[in-house]
Amino acid sequence: MVDKKEISDLKKRKKEEETLLEMGKFYFLNGKYKEAIAELEKVVKLNPKNSEAYYNLGLVYETKGMNEEAQKMYKQALKIDPKYKLAIEHLNKLTGI
Amino acid sequence: MAKLQFVIIGLGTFGMHLAKNLAGKGAQVLAIDEDEEKVHEVSTLVTQAVQADATNDKTLRELNISDADAAIVAIGESMEASILTTLLLKEIGVKKVIVKGISPLHGQVASKIGADKVVFPERDMAERLAESLVSPSILETVELSPEYNFAEVLAPARFVGKSLRQLDMRTHYHLNVIAIKRKIPELLDSGETEFKEEVIIAPEPNEEIAEGDIIVVLGKDKDIEKIKE
Numbered sequence: 001m002v003d004k005k006e007i008s009d010l011k012k013r014k015k016e017e018e019t020l021l022e023m024g025k026f027y028f029l030n031g032k033y034k035e036a037i038a039e040l041e042k043v044v045k046l047n048p049k050n051s052e053a054y055y056n057l058g059l060v061y062e063t064k065g066m067n068e069e070a071q072k073m074y075k076q077a078l079k080i081d082p083k084y085k086l087a088i089e090h091l092n093k094l095t096g097i
Numbered sequence: 098m099a100k101l102q103f104v105i106i107g108l109g110t111f112g113m114h115l116a117k118n119l120a121g122k123g124a125q126v127l128a129i130d131e132d133e134e135k136v137h138e139v140s141t142l143v144t145q146a147v148q149a150d151a152t153n154d155k156t157l158r159e160l161n162i163s164d165a166d167a168a169i170v171a172i173g174e175s176m177e178a179s180i181l182t183t184l185l186l187k188e189i190g191v192k193k194v195i196v197k198g199i200s201p202l203h204g205q206v207a208s209k210i211g212a213d214k215v216v217f218p219e220r221d222m223a224e225r226l227a228e229s230l231v232s233p234s235i236l237e238t239v240e241l242s243p244e245y246n247f248a249e250v251l252a253p254a255r256f257v258g259k260s261l262r263q264l265d266m267r268t269h270y271h272l273n274v275i276a277i278k279r280k281i282p283e284l285l286d287s288g289e290t291e292f293k294e295e296v297i298i299a300p301e302p303n304e305e306i307a308e309g310d311i312i313v314v315l316g317k318d319k320d321i322e323k324i325k326e
Contacts, residue, residue, distance in 0.1 A: 028282050029284055031282065031307070031308075056290055059282075059291070062292075064308055065310075
């Protein structure tokens with residue numbers, strides 16, 4: 001049987017992950033790219049399967065003109081979710097397809 | 098505005114890609130090749146695809162192509178066929194004839210008989226690739242004259258947060274900033290993040306350079322080189 005504490009911990013972590021992702025997106029939308037990267041890095045550390053965090057990292061890097069890093073992040077997002085439409089579009093654009 | 102009309106002669110790799118791209122951009126394309134299979138392949142994508150020998154004067158005239166905005170001779174194997182076709186196109190009165198060069202000598206002959214432009218796709222691409230490998234912060238250059246280029250350059254970190262007036266690139270680098278391409282983060286209705294690309298043409302002196310900006314400059318090669326990090 002699953003421990004109640006375990007479920008509560010899991011919920012807490014999920015909540016933390018969501019909050020950090022929202023923070024990362026918020027910073028990106030406000031042009032604070034360094035801060036956005038820091039928050040999004042925390043998300044992928046908590047949950048390496050968070051494709052949205054990788055997509056957002058890609059977006060921040062691409063906006064900064066760091067296209068190689070952006071490609072790596074989009075590829076990572078697509079490894080987790082191969083049907084991630086926006087990640088596919090951005091990766092295709094960067095690789096010139 | 099009426100659609101642009103192009104004639105492409107020779108459907109090798111270059112001609113085929115050119116035909117598909119032009120058609121994809123909404124232009125009217127007449128594609129000509131002797132090979133039935135190639136003509137068939139491109140037929141559903143372009144306005145008209147014709148199996149014909151472009152070195153035949155009568156055939157070419159029958160196609161009624163004198164009104165085309167440009168004709169591209171993309172014949173890759175036979176220099177003779179390429180030269181003959183170029184000559185015929187000029188005689189018919191096609192406004193602009195662009196020839197895919199097969200060798201330097203072929204390019205010279207094509208220019209002499211009236212080709213408006215000779216391109217060497219592999220050489221040109223190699224030059225661009227070399228440039229982008231050596232200078233990754235220079236994203237694209239377009240030659241305006243042998244000395245002057247338009248170039249898209251990723252704004253170096255030292256420019257970020259400074260206005261064009263402060264940077265005074267005309268004095269310090271002998272460059273004119275024609276435009277700034279900027280990515281603006283946005284939130285989609287779906288809640289997903291994206292960015293839209295904005296182009297600021299002829300930016301005001303007060304315009305500040307933002308991180309990730311691509312500045313479009315006009316100037317000499319050596320001056321463009323100087324601003325990269």
